[in-house]
Amino acid sequence: MPFTLLVNGVEHKVTAPPDEKLLYVLRDELGLTGAKYGCGEGQCGACTVLLDGQPVRSCRTPAGLTAGKKITTIEGLERDGRLHPVQEEFLQAEAFQCGYCTPGMILSAVALLRQNPKPSDEQIIQRLSGNICRCGTYPRIVEAVRQAASRQKA
Amino acid sequence: MSASNQDAIREYLLENQQQESIARLNYAFELQRREFFKLLGCGMLVGLCASAAWTQESGAARPREGEALPKTISAWLHLAEDGGVTVYTGKVEIGQNIRTSLAQQVAEELRVPFASIQMVMGDTALTPFDMGTFGSRSTPTMGPQLRGAAAAAREALIARAAEQWQVDRATLVAENGKIADPRSMRSISYGELTKGQQLVKMIASDVPLESPQAWKIAGTAVAKVDGRAFVTGRHQYTSDMTRPGMLDGKVLRPSAFKAALASFDGAAASQMAGVTVVHDGNFIGVTAPDQQTATLALQAIHAQWSAPPQSSDATLFDDLRKPLSSQGVSPENPWSGMHYTAGSLEQGLSASDKTLNQTYTVAYIAHTPLEPRAALAEWEDGKLNVWTGTQRPFAVRDELAQTFHIPAADVRVMVPDTGSAYGGKHTGDAAVEAARLAKAAGKPVKLIWTREEELTWAYFRPAGVIDVKSGVRKDGTILAWQFDNYNSGPAAIRTPYNIANQQIAYHESDSPLRQGSYRGLAATANHFAREVHMDELAHAVNMDPLEFRLKNLADPRLQAAFEAAARKFGWGKQKSSATRGFGIAGGVEKGGYVAICAEVEIDSTHHSLRITRVVAAFECGAIVNPNGLRNQVSGSVMQALGGALFEAVHFDNGKILNPHLAQYRVPRFTDMPQIEVELLDRKDLPPAGAGETPIVGLAPAVSNAIFAATGTRLRSMPLIPDGLPIA
Numbered sequence: 101m102p103f104t105l106l107v108n109g110v111e112h113k114v115t116a117p118p119d120e121k122l123l124y125v126l127r128d129e130l131g132l133t134g135a136k137y138g139c140g141e142g143q144c145g146a147c148t149v150l151l152d153g154q155p156v157r158s159c160r161t162p163a164g165l166t167a168g169k170k171i172t173t174i175e176g177l178e179r180d181g182r183l184h185p186v187q188e189e190f191l192q193a194e195a196f197q198c199g200y201c202t203p204g205m206i207l208s209a210v211a212l213l214r215q216n217p218k219p220s221d222e223q224i225i226q227r228l229s230g231n232i233c234r235c236g237t238y239p240r241i242v243e244a245v246r247q248a249a250s251r252q253k254a
Numbered sequence: 255m256s257a258s259n260q261d262a263i264r265e266y267l268l269e270n271q272q273q274e275s276i277a278r279l280n281y282a283f284e285l286q287r288r289e290f291f292k293l294l295g296c297g298m299l300v301g302l303c304a305s306a307a308w309t310q311e312s313g314a315a316r317p318r319e320g321e322a323l324p325k326t327i328s329a330w331l332h333l334a335e336d337g338g339v340t341v342y343t344g345k346v347e348i349g350q351n352i353r354t355s356l357a358q359q360v361a362e363e364l365r366v367p368f369a370s371i372q373m374v375m376g377d378t379a380l381t382p383f384d385m386g387t388f389g390s391r392s393t394p395t396m397g398p399q400l401r402g403a404a405a406a407a408r409e410a411l412i413a414r415a416a417e418q419w420q421v422d423r424a425t426l427v428a429e430n431g432k433i434a435d436p437r438s439m440r441s442i443s444y445g446e447l448t449k450g451q452q453l454v455k456m457i458a459s460d461v462p463l464e465s466p467q468a469w470k471i472a473g474t475a476v477a478k479v480d481g482r483a484f485v486t487g488r489h490q491y492t493s494d495m496t497r498p499g500m501l502d503g504k505v506l507r508p509s510a511f512k513a514a515l516a517s518f519d520g521a522a523a524s525q526m527a528g529v530t531v532v533h534d535g536n537f538i539g540v541t542a543p544d545q546q547t548a549t550l551a552l553q554a555i556h557a558q559w560s561a562p563p564q565s566s567d568a569t570l571f572d573d574l575r576k577p578l579s580s581q582g583v584s585p586e587n588p589w590s591g592m593h594y595t596a597g598s599l600e601q602g603l604s605a606s607d608k609t610l611n612q613t614y615t616v617a618y619i620a621h622t623p624l625e626p627r628a629a630l631a632e633w634e635d636g637k638l639n640v641w642t643g644t645q646r647p648f649a650v651r652d653e654l655a656q657t658f659h660i661p662a663a664d665v666r667v668m669v670p671d672t673g674s675a676y677g678g679k680h681t682g683d684a685a686v687e688a689a690r691l692a693k694a695a696g697k698p699v700k701l702i703w704t705r706e707e708e709l710t711w712a713y714f715r716p717a718g719v720i721d722v723k724s725g726v727r728k729d730g731t732i733l734a735w736q737f738d739n740y741n742s743g744p745a746a747i748r749t750p751y752n753i754a755n756q757q758i759a760y761h762e763s764d765s766p767l768r769q770g771s772y773r774g775l776a777a778t779a780n781h782f783a784r785e786v787h788m789d790e791l792a793h794a795v796n797m798d799p800l801e802f803r804l805k806n807l808a809d810p811r812l813q814a815a816f817e818a819a820a821r822k823f824g825w826g827k828q829k830s831s832a833t834r835g836f837g838i839a840g841g842v843e844k845g846g847y848v849a850i851c852a853e854v855e856i857d858s859t860h861h862s863l864r865i866t867r868v869v870a871a872f873e874c875g876a877i878v879n880p881n882g883l884r885n886q887v888s889g890s891v892m893q894a895l896g897g898a899l900f901e902a903v904h905f906d907n908g909k910i911l912n913p914h915l916a917q918y919r920v921p922r923f924t925d926m927p928q929i930e931v932e933l934l935d936r937k938d939l940p941p942a943g944a945g946e947t948p949i950v951g952l953a954p955a956v957s958n959a960i961f962a963a964t965g966t967r968l969r970s971m972p973l974i975p976d977g978l979p980i981a
Contacts, residue, residue, distance in 0.1 A: 120546050124546065132487075136625070137626070196484055197886075199485075202485055225924060232922060235674055237888075238892060241923075
């Protein structure tokens, strides 16, 4: 039974079964490969996307359940060639090494700042602790989120 | 042959030896010059002949006089008519930022804008042969090679301009992609100098290089190339790639290590729409139009396996002490049965006021790269193209050629910038599997290992047992040092301290698990044992651990690293207490000098601790990119924290007991200490690699800090897998 997903403001007819995990529908059917497979167990956060602004682990989320909700992937953050402030600050701080965790990190950070525009370092650490960076770039990621937050205030 | 080259060769042989077998190398360079130019268009192509040492070591013939195209090219550089510069290197980018730092060095020597450089990396059809990206060799070997090619190109361009203008070349300068004649105020771009021509220069590697003191592009914090592609998700890792008609592949894993297939029934799976079941010996796999179907097909296969009884981690450290079952000491392995002795251990011990005898252990740990191993394989008229995240594209090419009985020239391995490796991606496992499936399906196949496969069927950092026996005089002079490493490996096994009487040995063992390279490899285990033991000796003679180290140290570079870390940390300004401990450790490996000061906070009520602050001082000669280096050093400390505190692979009877991220804990944001990186830039020294050595100092510094606070000496890595022991 085909269903429709609203991804980055665009409606997509999906042919995958509704119990297929959102991650595979995004990557394999819609060609949006920014969300990554890291563990398939909801432990690493590499597959994070936003569902009505809330971060979810797309590797655990049946795609059918996301019909009718606004899905945002990393590909949807850039507007008219302009990076989202969180993307800009990640770039500025070079808050990545191999970059594989970066899309999930950025989306988790975007969700955090929407909910809490002025998070403390402790809040950043707590809210991002579900995302793993194996290269250990955590201090720079906190710095990037801190900088993005300070820009929001301004 | 220089000492550093000999070290590199030993390192290479060691790394190979710690794989399953020593890979056969193939040094034929297939690409003909004419084909290359078809690809490149006009301009100037500069090839750098491999240095004599590397040529001998690789077993290849030296380039003969008058030979049009030598067999061993260590670097290619192409200058196009439009001013673009393309650099070809077999190294790969795995997050260590070498794509950027190598390009900086080329831009520096060639005197072109950084943005005009494009790096083609890790493509066996386009890049010169390379042993692989490991051993922190990219900066000390590939750096000078590319700098040499770039410097030679620059000199050739100056010569051409001089000829064209009929002036003395000494009056000309190369800058910003142009040759300029300051006296006549004229200039000509590199592109114009080569216009409409196909110029080839083959050069030796002894062109003088720019001194780091004069660097303007190298040595600066140039931003990571393609950074925008990573923050927008546009970068295509192997696992993101597609090909027309591509299928998804999956492999049915055996029930246990060393298992043989006893019975197999794939009929139900074969009948599923679009599914191909492949059964070849012990290999069972499926291809399907999508991953979900592939997973369902795998579940529909009935297979029974028989596996021999196997040991568990409960007896690991006793098992590793047993002599090798196969008495054959591999002759190719220069470390086999390695011993190093100096003076007389017996005399040193008997002259000592205090002697110590302790044992240290390290567990198997898993690399856990966030991008699991993945490969996309495509057959075309009997030739094989494979995209895969590997540190050794040429070795994987050869592995594929051998597996499928085709010439290496018919295999092309391409490595997209990869989602990390940490020494874990030396082999071609996923590539071979994807190629086998693609051959059966007659279509391109992509295979991405699951996390469970990654934590089970990849290889691990070797576990090890290290015995240290030592003797020290009351004044703090170490007189005797005996050090025996079982299984974890010989990297950094020698002590950097000045000790008259030494006996150091590495002993090979039968590893119950598949083991291989890892960031820092055995240097972590050897530094852990050595630097904890140094702390024990310092306490035995009531000396400050830093003072004790400096007293026994003759190497000024390591002294400088210790002093820099101590200064930044404020070592000695505060005394450790029951709730707060300070520890120090350091060492040298692969040309890099590291010293770590760590602060831990003890919560004795909950038997827990936090590493609250880490100062890492690091020196690796002249710094090529301080921003990238800081990221590597800080990241090493963060990654080291896992192996220091809690990471361990548990196994029993041929099975891994914790093959999921919920069970195999890696460092997270909540584990993050305050990390301060102190870089020592030695512009008077050639750059050394930096991807590995900063990882080795944390575990001993933390163990020493825990002792300083609690009086409990922890001698096993991980230190606190189940929380702090109850005193």
